[in-house]
Amino acid sequence: ARRVVLASRPQGAPTLENFRFEEVELSDAQQGEVTLRVLYLSLDPYMRGRMSDAKSYAAPTPVGGVMEGETVCEVIRSRHPDFAPGDKVRARTGWCTDAVVKADIVHHFDTHGAPITTAVGVLGMPGFTAYSGMKVIGQPKDGETVVVAAASGPVGSMVGQIAKLAGARAVGIAGGKKKCDFVREELGFDAVVDHRSKDFASDLEAACPKGIDVYFENVGGHVWDAVLPLLNQFARVPVCGLVAQYNGPGAADHDRLPATMSAILRRSLRIRGFIQSEFVKDHYGAFEKEIGPLVASGRIRYKEDVVDGLERAPDAFIGMLTGKNFGKLLVRMADI
Numbered sequence: 590a591r592r593v594v595l596a597s598r599p600q601g602a603p604t605l606e607n608f609r610f611e612e613v614e615l616s617d618a619q620q621g622e623v624t625l626r627v628l629y630l631s632l633d634p635y636m637r638g639r640m641s642d643a644k645s646y647a648a649p650t651p652v653g654g655v656m657e658g659e660t661v662c663e664v665i666r667s668r669h670p671d672f673a674p675g676d677k678v679r680a681r682t683g684w685c686t687d688a689v690v691k692a693d694i695v696h697h698f699d700t701h702g703a704p705i706t707t708a709v710g711v712l713g714m715p716g717f718t719a720y721s722g723m724k725v726i727g728q729p730k731d732g733e734t735v736v737v738a739a740a741s742g743p744v745g746s747m748v749g750q751i752a753k754l755a756g757a758r759a760v761g762i763a764g765g766k767k768k769c770d771f772v773r774e775e776l777g778f779d780a781v782v783d784h785r786s787k788d789f790a791s792d793l794e795a796a797c798p799k800g801i802d803v804y805f806e807n808v809g810g811h812v813w814d815a816v817l818p819l820l821n822q823f824a825r826v827p828v829c830g831l832v833a834q835y836n837g838p839g840a841a842d843h844d845r846l847p848a849t850m851s852a853i854l855r856r857s858l859r860i861r862g863f864i865q866s867e868f869v870k871d872h873y874g875a876f877e878k879e880i881g882p883l884v885a886s887g888r889i890r891y892k893e894d895v896v897d898g899l900e901r902a903p904d905a906f907i908g909m910l911t912g913k914n915f916g917k918l919l920v921r922m923a924d925i
């Protein structure tokens with residue numbers, strides 16, 4: 590089997606030197622284990638956090654350890670009664686082509702007839718992140734304005750569509766014309782603003798004539814600067830991700846704390862960070878039941894960005910952190 594390990598910890602943006610490819614001999618599956626062939630690897634922004642040894646909600650990947658990640662796999666051999674050869678499953682195998690793993694990290698999934706890739710995208714962890722963050726913290730209401738950045742990605746695209754289902758107005762923020770067109774025309778957002786435009790802040794203000802009631806925070810940085818003055822009294826801000834700062838401070842960064850604290854106080858904002866896993870127990874069942882059929886029927890739309898071959902995973906991952914992906918980023922293993 591081929592796999593990718595963390596060769597060294599990145600300083601700032603990751604580079605190809607931070608990753609190393611290894612060839613390993615797989616052992617035979619023991620009692621309680623399954624042998625898997627990876628079909629698709631999901632690449633997600635949280636992996637940047639695992640590459641760093643800064644204290645966080647999850648332990649870092651050790652240097653020399655396999656890069657973490659969730660995959661869609663086919664069961665090749667099984668020594669566990671819940672799985673049989675040929676089953677398509679979701680598992681945390683990490684970045685590799687094949688793996689022998691304990692059955693407790695392997696899960697069956699039901700995509701209601703949608704493609705199996707959705708099990709790690711719109712119908713998997715990213716979709717659930719949007720669903721639970723909106724349900725528990727955002728709580729959009731009829732007629733309110735909901736804003737989300739990284740709007741063409743798996744989390745943002747679901748946030749906007751959930752806002753629409755709740756009767757709210759969905760305003761997306763995305764990088765570049767292609768993504769903006771997609772968000773408005775294909776995903777059905779009411780308005781979209783390009784954060785790379787020099788008029789970004791005034792464009793966002795024009796797109797939100799009644800201010801912002803829910804801002805689903807995916808990026809931070811200059812997007813937060815533009816959003817903050819527009820937040821209405823009692824606005825809710827689920828803090829889901831800060832991808833603009835995962836690689837460290839940018840040249841134009843400044844201290845945002847005084848302005849943020851002042852707005853929290855004066856406008857009674859509710860800002861609440863979350864990690865989706867905290868909501869799994871109470872909300873995952875409802876997510877699957879409500880959202881699965883809407884995706885399968887085409888009512889909820891999504892986009893995938895598929896690159897071919899494990900060799901391309903590091904480069905594709907590095908690019909995602911600056912917006913080179915267009916949709917849910919996946920690696921299709923070479924031989925399927």
Ligand code: NDP
Binds near residue numbers: 633738912913
């Ligand atoms: P995406 O596929 O949307 O990829 C990230 C996107 O972020 C890029 O495509 C780019 O989109 C945007 N971006 C990158 N840098 C910047 C920048 N400097 N300013 C503005 N936008 C930028 O990712 P996901 O949908 O998978 O994840 C979205 C967010 O949700 C991430 O922050 C992620 O960490 C977070 N997350 C949090 C979870 C939780 O439990 N809290 C779970 C899962 C995800 P564009 O080109 O449009 O700007």
